[in-house]
Amino acid sequence: MAKKTKDDTPIGPTGRPYQGFPIPAPLKAHGPARIIALCNQKGGVGKTTTSINLAASLAEYGRKVLAVDFDPQGALSAGLGIPTHDIPTVYDLLLDTKRDAHDAIVHTGVEGLDLIPANIDLSAAEVHLVNEVARETILSRVLRQVAGEYDVILIDCQPSLGLLTVNALTAAHGVLIPLECEFFALRGVALLIETIDKVRDRLNPSIQLDGLLATMYDARTLHSREVLERVVEAFGDDVLETVIGRTVKFPDASVSGVPITEFAPEHPAAQAYLRLARELVARGAVA
Template identity: 45%
Template sequence: MGRVIAISNQKGGVGKTTTSINLSACLAEKEKKVLVIDIDPQGNTTSGLGLNKDELDATVYDLMINYTEIWDCISPSVVEGVSVIPSDRDLAGAEIELVGIKEREYILKKEVDKVKDKYDFVIIDCPPSLSMLTINAMTTADTVLVPIQCEYYALEGLSELIHTINLVKDRLNENLEIEGVVFTMYDGRTCLSMEVVENVKENLHQNVYKTIIPRNVRLAEAPSHGLPINMYEPKSAGAVSYRNLAKEVIDRYKKK
């Protein structure tokens, strides 16, 4: 049965989407079958995996609001071994439309449970907010992976996210765990990046991945080409880092 990982941080611009795209692609490169669910209305993971948002047959909005069968919402991506439940701007109104729906926190979970045994990993890219969409991701997930940008305010808001994860664990999903923290946008030329890493390791009592994702021009360019980094620039520092992260994730899964 597939391991479901929600990639979440309510702060924007910390590398959630970049991690969702490239971790998924690097897991597939290691011959894992992956389903990516884009529940961010911006739909950047959708386009970053080569799907045209103007040509989608069915999206996660249809899955959650229009009661479309999950099988009808799954599309192939540009990466062999990676399938996508895409997102588009229609999802932005889902919060309001979900009001009053019975067991609205479990809509995504009920659908994903039908297919997750077909995949090795299910990766959910969450929006940059602690919304009902994010709650749906957390009730569906086994674990939450938290990307943290190497900047001065890295820990700001993280305690709120951990509090939300613990609330979901207590009230909605008793099996939910924190997968761990991964540092992104690391610049080895600055003392600040190094200080942030050490500060978080000292103050955060969670698993911190050894792999640190560097600030990398190729990583920033890849989404505009609709490709993950291991296809766009296979030998770049970003590609190497995400391959290492994928190996760490697989190794943790084996231990469990």
């Protein structure tokens, strides 16, 4: 049975009273966008799953969302059912500074959610960009063209701290760190926070940590519970109260090319991402 406070409020997995974040009010106008990079140099922690489902959840609450696939694997594009062959991608925008960013924007099957896709071509971008002037700010210049048309732009970063990720952090107003509830996932967070601090000092003074999101949580295992406890001890209120559980529904939804909020809207995982969207609005990370 879940623990409760003295006033019978249930205690959530992070050890804090479980809040019911309110449904956000509709927006009267759209833009300018707040740009959020979803970043973790460890792979398999739920960055792409979170990018897809958070984007869809924010769109469900009436926000205009642009998702940017910034991983050469193109999993975000595939997870939204968008084929990426023979169309302009984010790679083309990075290398051709005169190309209009609108050329690469694709409307998805989710109302209010657009995508700038990526494919394996992006893996060559770091080599091509290394000699460019102000190479860390190229993505920022691309997104500036369209930021006025969206409420939020989510950048799904690749699992590394290379030039592409630094571009994403330089373009972003905030960083959301998905963190698997597993011991080895903890080890790289300090390095990632250090990288964010360096970007803040040298390239982007306004960047903020929007929060750490615990993913793949399994309340049945002591290990999951202990890891989450240690994360909360280390990062306190930077840890979001919403926790994403482990479920086979995520890969099922990805194969279908739709967010889990459409694939299984009543499933606890879909409800968790809707709650995450409400929490980020309540925290002021999203309008």
